[in-house]
Amino acid sequence: MRKLLVARVADRPVGFLTDHLAEISPLPKLYPLPVAYPYLRATAFLKGQLVTVLDTPALVDEPPAGEGEELLLRLASPLGHLALAVGAVEDVVAYDELALREEKNEGIWGGLYPWNQEWVGVINPSAVAAELSRAMALSVHYQTAGRDHAS
Amino acid sequence: MKVKIGLAFILVVFVPILFGLVLDHVNPTGAVQNAWLKIFFGLLVAGFAAFVWAGLLTRRLTRLVQISNRLAAGDLSAEIPVDSQDEVGSLAKSLDTMVTSLRELVRQVQTSSGMMYDAAQNLTVSTAQVTGSTAEVATNIQNIAKGAETQAASLEEAAGVTDNVAASASAIAERSRSTEEQAVVSAEKAREGNAASSEAAQAMDGILGHVERSAGLVSTFREQAGEIHNLVETITTLSHQTHILALNATIEAARAGDAGRGFAVVAEEVRRLAENTRELAAQIAKLAQEITGRTQEVAGRMEETRAAARLGQKVTETAARALEGISAGAEQTRESIRAIAREAAVQAQGAAALSKSMEEIRSVATDNAAGTEEASAATQETTASMEEIDQQAKALLEEANRLRSLVEKFKL
Numbered sequence: 001m002r003k004l005l006v007a008r009v010a011d012r013p014v015g016f017l018t019d020h021l022a023e024i025s026p027l028p029k030l031y032p033l034p035v036a037y038p039y040l041r042a043t044a045f046l047k048g049q050l051v052t053v054l055d056t057p058a059l060v061d062e063p064p065a066g067e068g069e070e071l072l073l074r075l076a077s078p079l080g081h082l083a084l085a086v087g088a089v090e091d092v093v094a095y096d097e098l099a100l101r102e103e104k105n106e107g108i109w110g111g112l113y114p115w116n117q118e119w120v121g122v123i124n125p126s127a128v129a130a131e132l133s134r135a136m137a138l139s140v141h142y143q144t145a146g147r148d149h150a151s
Numbered sequence: 152m153k154v155k156i157g158l159a160f161i162l163v164v165f166v167p168i169l170f171g172l173v174l175d176h177v178n179p180t181g182a183v184q185n186a187w188l189k190i191f192f193g194l195l196v197a198g199f200a201a202f203v204w205a206g207l208l209t210r211r212l213t214r215l216v217q218i219s220n221r222l223a224a225g226d227l228s229a230e231i232p233v234d235s236q237d238e239v240g241s242l243a244k245s246l247d248t249m250v251t252s253l254r255e256l257v258r259q260v261q262t263s264s265g266m267m268y269d270a271a272q273n274l275t276v277s278t279a280q281v282t283g284s285t286a287e288v289a290t291n292i293q294n295i296a297k298g299a300e301t302q303a304a305s306l307e308e309a310a311g312v313t314d315n316v317a318a319s320a321s322a323i324a325e326r327s328r329s330t331e332e333q334a335v336v337s338a339e340k341a342r343e344g345n346a347a348s349s350e351a352a353q354a355m356d357g358i359l360g361h362v363e364r365s366a367g368l369v370s371t372f373r374e375q376a377g378e379i380h381n382l383v384e385t386i387t388t389l390s391h392q393t394h395i396l397a398l399n400a401t402i403e404a405a406r407a408g409d410a411g412r413g414f415a416v417v418a419e420e421v422r423r424l425a426e427n428t429r430e431l432a433a434q435i436a437k438l439a440q441e442i443t444g445r446t447q448e449v450a451g452r453m454e455e456t457r458a459a460a461r462l463g464q465k466v467t468e469t470a471a472r473a474l475e476g477i478s479a480g481a482e483q484t485r486e487s488i489r490a491i492a493r494e495a496a497v498q499a500q501g502a503a504a505l506s507k508s509m510e511e512i513r514s515v516a517t518d519n520a521a522g523t524e525e526a527s528a529a530t531q532e533t534t535a536s537m538e539e540i541d542q543q544a545k546a547l548l549e550e551a552n553r554l555r556s557l558v559e560k561f562k563l
Contacts, residue, residue, distance in 0.1 A: 001409075024399050092398065
């Protein structure tokens with residue numbers, strides 16, 4: 001039975017399918033990365049495993065959440081080394097795939113799902129990984145081009 | 152005179168007769184012729200004798216006339232010869248006596264006129280001095296009269312002031328009596344206030360004790376509220392962890408697929424339970440926070456109440472001490488007011504006596520002023536009289552001078 005977990009990212013409710021999550025834990029101590037790549041926020045240890053914490057507000061085009069984040073959602077395998085910092089879990093509802101509107105499934109989004117008389121964007125982890133890869137590739141390209149130009 | 156008439160008769164009668172007898176004796180025949188002759192010769196002889204005698208008499212009278220003329224001219228130094236005992240001699244003697252008396256009289260008049268002149272002169276000087284002194288005395292008396300009037304007016308004002316002082320002293324005495332009554336009432340009120348203050352102090356002690364106990368209870372309650380808050384935090388943490396655990400269970404159940412359907416239901420129930428628990432815990436936390444806040448507020452109020460009670464206790468103690476002082480002061484005030492009343496009564500009596508004396512003095516001063524006015528009038532009359540006397544003295548001096556001038560015309 002699939003369920004949709006609605007968590008608050010910054011001031012916006014965002015949906016996560018429980019199929020895409022490995023576990024939920026309180027926000028552990030974060031270790032910011034020295035070289036900031038797009039969407040990469042920090043690293044953290046979760047049950048002895050090093051995970052990369054993504055900048056969720058940046059992913060959903062929201063301003064930084066600040067101290068409102070309290071939970072860490074680790075994605076399911078094969079993206080188990082990635083985790084998303086979110087605010088409080090607002091609700092857990094049963095997921096009906098037919099209710100998903102896929103008209104807005106561009107970028108990291110898998111579609112819109114109705115929740116509390118509004119539409120909640122549902123995160124697609126594969127799209128997140130692709131966006132992360134694309135952004136990192138662009139970043140590496142720009143950095144390499146910069147070094148070549150400098151040399 | 153009789154002798155002179157006798158001698159003249161003899162001379163006229165007997166001399167012719169004697170001459171006829173002599174002729175008869177010489178010629179006895181011629182009696183008738185002889186008789187006429189005898190008469191003729193007798194008359195001739197008598198006439199000659201009368202002529203001689205009359206000449207003598209005239210010369211003596213002439214001398215007396217000359218002397219009289221000298222006397223009439225004021226020459227009293229003439230010596231009047233008294234060389235006979237006849238009428239001319241008597242006349243000369245009388246004249247001499249008169250001259251002597253007149254000379255003595257003139258001498259005395261001269262002496263008296265001189266003395267009178269001197270006296271008149273002295274009188275003039277004295278009169279002038281007396282007139283000046285009288286004028287000065289009149290001026291002084293007028294000044295005294297003015298002073299007496301001023302004194303009378305001042306005494307009248309002083310009498311008025313003294314009356315006012317007497318009235319004020321009486322009013323003070325009356326006020327002092329009423330104030331003494333009020334002071335007695337105040338002292339009684341102060342004693343009652345002191346007793347009430349003591350009771351209030353005891354009550355404040357009780358209140359302070361109650362407040363202290365209440366503060367202790369509130370402090371305990373605040374600590375217990377803090378413990379509740381801690382427990383609620385623990386419950387919140389547990390519910391949060393339970394919620395996360397339920398979420399993870401939900402994830403695990405979803406991962407298990409159909410096998411995890413029952414588990415998912417349980418996980419959902421657990422999540423809801425955790426959610427409710429968290430909400431309840433939040434409500435309890437909110438309530439505990441409110442209780443804590445209210446408890447802190449109550450504690451603050453209790454602290455303020457305790458401070459106020461302590462302050463009230465101190466104020467009550469201060470008020471009690473003040474009321475004791477007020478009571479003592481009221482007693483002293485009553486004694487002082489009583490003394491003031493006595494003194495004011497004495498002062499009123501003294502002021503009344505003083506007013507009476509002032510009235511008498513004023514009456515005397517008024518009489519003095521009137522007497523001084525009369526004296527001034529009398530002095531003015533005296534001055535006028537002295538001026539008249541001065542005029543009379545001057546006239547007397549002139550008369551004395553004139554008399555002395557007249558008398559000096561006489562040569563003694």
